[in-house]
Amino acid sequence: MRTTIPGSEMFTSRPMPRAELLRRISPKLSLHQIDDERTGDVGALTYEVVRHRLWAITQEMGETLRRMSGSHVVTESNDYNFSICDEVGEQVQVGTYNIGLIGSMDLAIFWTLQHRSDNPGIAEGDMFLCNDPWIGGGLHQNDAAILAPIFYEGQLFGWTTAIAHQVDLGGSRPGSFSPSAQDVFAESVPTPPIKVVRDGVLQRDVADAWVRRSRLPHLVGLDLRAKIAANKNAADGILRLIHKYGADTVKAVMRRMMNDAESRLRDKLSGLPDGTWSAVGYQEQSQTGDRGLHAIKVAMTKQDDRLVFDFRGTAEQTGIINCPYPGLRAGIVFTLLPLLAGDIPWAAGGLMRCFEIVTDEHTITNASFPAAVGKGPFGPAWGAGNLVAEVLAKMLDAEPDHRRDVQSICNGTTDLCVVSGVDVREGNRKGFITPIFDVMAGGYGAQVHYDGVDTGGRLIIPSARAPDVEMTEYLYPLVALWRREQTDSGGPGRQRGGMSGSVCYVQHPDQSEPMSLVVSGTGKVANQNVGLAGGYPGNSQLDLVVRGIDRPQLAGARTIPAGLDDLGGRTEVLPCEGESRLGPGDALYLHWQAGGGYGDPLLREAESVREDVLQFRVSPAAARDVYGVALRDDLAVDVAATQRSRQDLRLQRQTDAGLARSGARPVLDQPIPGDARRLDDNLAVVATAAGASVACVHCDLVIGPLQDEIYLTLLARRDAPLPEAGPQIWPDPSAYTDTEIVFRQLFCPGCLTAVYSRVVPVDHPLPDDVFRSFA
Numbered sequence: 001m002r003t004t005i006p007g008s009e010m011f012t013s014r015p016m017p018r019a020e021l022l023r024r025i026s027p028k029l030s031l032h033q034i035d036d037e038r039t040g041d042v043g044a045l046t047y048e049v050v051r052h053r054l055w056a057i058t059q060e061m062g063e064t065l066r067r068m069s070g071s072h073v074v075t076e077s078n079d080y081n082f083s084i085c086d087e088v089g090e091q092v093q094v095g096t097y098n099i100g101l102i103g104s105m106d107l108a109i110f111w112t113l114q115h116r117s118d119n120p121g122i123a124e125g126d127m128f129l130c131n132d133p134w135i136g137g138g139l140h141q142n143d144a145a146i147l148a149p150i151f152y153e154g155q156l157f158g159w160t161t162a163i164a165h166q167v168d169l170g171g172s173r174p175g176s177f178s179p180s181a182q183d184v185f186a187e188s189v190p191t192p193p194i195k196v197v198r199d200g201v202l203q204r205d206v207a208d209a210w211v212r213r214s215r216l217p218h219l220v221g222l223d224l225r226a227k228i229a230a231n232k233n234a235a236d237g238i239l240r241l242i243h244k245y246g247a248d249t250v251k252a253v254m255r256r257m258m259n260d261a262e263s264r265l266r267d268k269l270s271g272l273p274d275g276t277w278s279a280v281g282y283q284e285q286s287q288t289g290d291r292g293l294h295a296i297k298v299a300m301t302k303q304d305d306r307l308v309f310d311f312r313g314t315a316e317q318t319g320i321i322n323c324p325y326p327g328l329r330a331g332i333v334f335t336l337l338p339l340l341a342g343d344i345p346w347a348a349g350g351l352m353r354c355f356e357i358v359t360d361e362h363t364i365t366n367a368s369f370p371a372a373v374g375k376g377p378f379g380p381a382w383g384a385g386n387l388v389a390e391v392l393a394k395m396l397d398a399e400p401d402h403r404r405d406v407q408s409i410c411n412g413t414t415d416l417c418v419v420s421g422v423d424v425r426e427g428n429r430k431g432f433i434t435p436i437f438d439v440m441a442g443g444y445g446a447q448v449h450y451d452g453v454d455t456g457g458r459l460i461i462p463s464a465r466a467p468d469v470e471m472t473e474y475l476y477p478l479v480a481l482w483r484r485e486q487t488d489s490g491g492p493g494r495q496r497g498g499m500s501g502s503v504c505y506v507q508h509p510d511q512s513e514p515m516s517l518v519v520s521g522t523g524k525v526a527n528q529n530v531g532l533a534g535g536y537p538g539n540s541q542l543d544l545v546v547r548g549i550d551r552p553q554l555a556g557a558r559t560i561p562a563g564l565d566d567l568g569g570r571t572e573v574l575p576c577e578g579e580s581r582l583g584p585g586d587a588l589y590l591h592w593q594a595g596g597g598y599g600d601p602l603l604r605e606a607e608s609v610r611e612d613v614l615q616f617r618v619s620p621a622a623a624r625d626v627y628g629v630a631l632r633d634d635l636a637v638d639v640a641a642t643q644r645s646r647q648d649l650r651l652q653r654q655t656d657a658g659l660a661r662s663g664a665r666p667v668l669d670q671p672i673p674g675d676a677r678r679l680d681d682n683l684a685v686v687a688t689a690a691g692a693s694v695a696c697v698h699c700d701l702v703i704g705p706l707q708d709e710i711y712l713t714l715l716a717r718r719d720a721p722l723p724e725a726g727p728q729i730w731p732d733p734s735a736y737t738d739t740e741i742v743f744r745q746l747f748c749p750g751c752l753t754a755v756y757s758r759v760v761p762v763d764h765p766l767p768d769d770v771f772r773s774f775a
Contacts, residue, residue: 002317002362003183008369010115011192013107013135013326015352021088021110026118031087032155034248039256042249050245050253051345057237058082058093061230065162068226071219072475073165076467077437080164082230083348084238084254085109087156090349092254096462099337100139100377100385101163103330106349107136109147109159112193120195124151127197127228129210131169132190134369136326139377141188142166142176144223146196148231150238152247158254160234162227166220167433170213171374173518174420174433179577180288181320181372188374189213197228215420216433258350265341265354266305273398273773276301277391280765281383282526283364284736285576286319287372291738293526293761294321296365296383299768300391307355309388314363320577321522322367323376329357330377331365331385334460339392339407375520375577378414385460386412386528389445393532394769397680403448408497408535408596410452410459411442412528413521415541415592419582421515423477425508432476436503436590438483441466443490443498443538443594445529448681452498452595454617455485477511480504481561486539486591487616488728492626493535493597494604494681499617500539500594504564506587509555514583519543519574523593525733525741527759533681534745534754535597536626539728543574544589545582564589573735594728599681600754601627602646603667603698606637622727650752657716657747665699665750677774682748682755683711685774692774701750706774712766715755716747725759 025031042050061082066074073079081101083094089109094102108130116122128147130137137145145163149156169188172178176188184190196206207224211217242250277300282293294315301308309332323331333352341351359366364380367373386409396402420433441455457464469480481504491497507515522528527537550568551557561567567587574580582588609629612618623629628649630641655661676684678697685706686695694711695702704711719742722729733741739761746756758764 002368003370004368005370011132011134011369013111015107016110018088021113024114029117029122030155032152032157032247032251033087034251034255036255036259038248038252039259042252042256046245046249047253047256050241050250051257053241054084054093054254057234058084058095060237061160061162061234062095062097064230064233065164065226068222068229069164070222071164071167072434072437072467073167074223076471077440078461078463078465082162083160084234085159085161086251086254086349087158088113089159090258092257092347092349094346094348098461099334100330100381100460101143102161102348103333104136104326105145105161105163107326107329108145108193111135112147116193122149122156123199125197125200126195127231128193129196129206130191130193131188132192133327133373133376134190134324135192137161138163139323139327139330139381140374141190142169143377144169146227146231147193148235150235152239152242157242157247157251158238160231162230164223164227166214166223168215169220174215174516175418175435175518177374177416177418177518177520179320179518179520179579181374183372184370187372202228215431257345257347260350261344261347262350262353264344265351268340269302269305269307269354271399272302272395272402273771274303275395275772276770277394278768279387279390281387281528282761283321283379283383284522284525286321288575288578290319290577291736293737293739294318294364296380296387298384298387298391300388300395302395305354308358309355310358311363311365311384312358312360314360314365317362317364317367317371320372320375321379322364322371322373323379323381324373325359325366327373327376327381328359328365328384331381332357332388335385335388335392338459338462339389339405342405378416378520379522382413382460383522383528390530394680397448397533398678398771400678406448406532408445408452408491408532408598409529410445410595411500411538412523412593415439415543415590416520417543417588417590418518419476419478419515422513423511424513425477425510434476437467438501438503439590439592440464441501442592443500445595446491446493446495446497446531446535446598448495448598451496452490454490454499455501456498477508478505479508481506481587486728488619488622488726489539489594490617491529491531491536491538491595491597492601492622492726493531494599494601495597496604496612496617497529497531497535497538497595497597500592502589502591504587504589506549507582507584512584514581517580517582517588519580520577522576524576524730525736526761527593529593529596531596531757532598534600534757536601536725536757537596537759538594539591539726540730540759541593542591542730545572545574545580546570546587546589547572548585549587576736602649603753606639606642610635610637619727626726653718653745653747653752654716656718656720659716659749665701667698667751667753679771682753685771696748696750696753698753699748699751701748703748706771709767709769712746714749716749716752717745719744719762722759725757729759
């Protein structure tokens with residue numbers, strides 16, 4: 001149920017034209033500005049030297065933050081980032097760590113300039129602390145940023161920012177995340193930009209108030225100082241650059257970096273087909289006790305050199321699965337930068353000029369205060385980013401020169417599990433809180449020509465890494481039974497999605513007191529790691545506690561358990577949103593999501609499937625049942641049996657789709673006609689007497705007219721049980737939701753090649769795409 005608080009609208013931030021922002025800044029604040037014409041005065045050599053020095057300064061910020069921080073989140077998993085901005089907050093250079101953390105940093109600076117430039121003022125030596133997700137500078141309250149203005153000769157020259165996830169900032173549950181929260185007041189309190197450093201001196205009263213809210217004040221206080229130091233070092237580096245080259249020259253380089261990034265992205269967009277591409281995804285269990293699915297909808301329109309992301313129709317805000325507007329914007333940014341701007345320097349201020357957002361108010365991707373937003377980053381922001389990745393991929397797949405950039409959805413989201421308690425090892429009693437960060441090792445989505453990277457990390461955190469298990473065991477009273485890649489987890493396809501992994505922890509033998517668990521794992525029912533062009537989704541997420549294991553805490557164990565079956569005990573399935581406990585006789589098991597596949601798995605080279613089996617990426621059963629590859633006892637491919645098996649699987653699709661069982665048309669080994677325009681791996685637009693029509697590239701069957709997606713209704717369709725999607729799809733959605741869930745596939749009615757494969761609710765709509773460049 002939506003509620004509003006009068007006056008809360010002040011604490012919101014939106015993009016605005018530069019001229020309008022300048023009118024809203026107090027005249028007390030003098031800005032260093034130059035005309036755009038000055039950017040052409042900088043020579044090529046000077047431009048490159050200064051540009052690369054700005055990049056080096058951002059990297060030095062990251063090293064300073066990581067070396068000073070004592071937080072497992074920063075030192076082991078790289079869940080932080082930093083940026084250099086111009087005088088009004090447009091981002092000139094960003095780091096390659098958690099991109100989501102800088103996706104709305106400019107909005108936080110915009111707000112600070114408007115609301116702090118008059119009172120208390122913005123002066124040399126000041127820094128501002130902010131963790132308000134409605135203002136920006138982070139996706140939820142645990143993302144705390146330090147915004148630091150840089151002055152030169154009395155004028156505001158630019159800003160630097162440093163931000164990191166904080167393990168705990170208060171709220172009703174350890175880790176500041178409450179699955180049963182009704183509003184933000186059960187979570188950490190948002191703090192709008194507040195002056196924490198004045199004239200170069202840390203304000204002790206503000207710092208004390210900040211750490212007082214936390215269950216881990218020493219870590220939060222250390223991270224605060226680490227971010228201040230990172231900003232200070234960056235400011236010193238920029239001032240040295242100014243002293244060497246002059247303020248106008250450095251500013252001209254900064255402005256040109258953003259203009260060049262904008263120009264290069266607009267040039268790329270201009271070469272892509274115009275049209276509108278749509279996608280729908282779901283968030284599960286809005287809070288503890290909920291059993292529903294809540295839709296996120298996007299329609300991306302590309303016209304000439306600009307993108308518009310339209311999220312209208314998304315579900316109304318509810319429970320804890322909400323993010324404010326800055327989180328939605330961050331979801332677009334952390335997807336767009338690596339997928340569409342991977343070959344362009346990340347001067348994010350220029351790149352973000354190339355798109356706009358249309359969204360309804362009071363929705364799960366644009367929530368109003370005081371909605372609970374603790375799950376914003378790994379809930380709706382990430383879910384929106386997945387949909388953006390999907391529509392970008394469909395656009396890129398239709399342009400031959402850019403198909404190399406197409407990628408199925410990566411690991412979908414994070415599998416959040418916060419473990420907390422009192423560490424009693426060696427007679428100490430010390431409180432601890434930690435998310436299980438092993439889940440950073442997600443699988444990457446498959447590409448048109450390559451398999452996804454196994455346990456490669458996170459698309460949105462290019463420098464992400466899973467922590468050292470021994471460091472986890474040193475810091476916390478946990479013992480890892482295993483952390484391994486999971487066979488069959490990668491989405492099946494002509495190109496296979498990258499594998500995910502699983503981890504299993506028990507309490508340390510000297511830990512006698514139970515631990516609390518807070519879990520939040522979207523993607524346990526309707527997979528967010530979808531495949532493309534008929535590729536299957538990767539595995540669904542699965543979190544378990546095994547109660548009463550045979551050897552509590554491995555007492556007397558002589559072998560390492562090979563899997564859950566070796567633990568004994570009773571399995572308790574953890575919900576998408578909820579709480580539990582871990583005792584001395586229990587084991588915690590987390591299996592996170594892999595990458596989606598690309599293309600029909602029946603088109604995968606049989607020898608590639610054999611190699612997957614030899615490398616334990618695919619099981620022999622999945623090779624037979626999903627890929628249709630028959631292996632002999634010596635694991636060599638039986639060519640004749642494989643041909644029969646694949647034909648049988650196609651005929652089964654024909655029967656399931658309600659078609660007459662007349663045999664599938666042969667898959668042709670020849671290119672599509674020269675005048676055809678490819679839509680993806682399976683379909684192309686061809687000219688017919690009736691106009692532009694869609695044909696199968698594998699059997700040349702003309703399916704139907706292109707207009708208004710008529711051809712989709714002419715495809716063969718089946719709704720199958722979830723195990724048909726692969727052995728790692730959780731087979732019983734009733735454990736999580738009352739909604740009927742199916743494995744839906746659309747096929748070419750001729751050769752029965754899969755062109756669409758999703759795990760979705762039964763009322764999931766077909767795509768509503770418009771290919772303007774092909775009509």
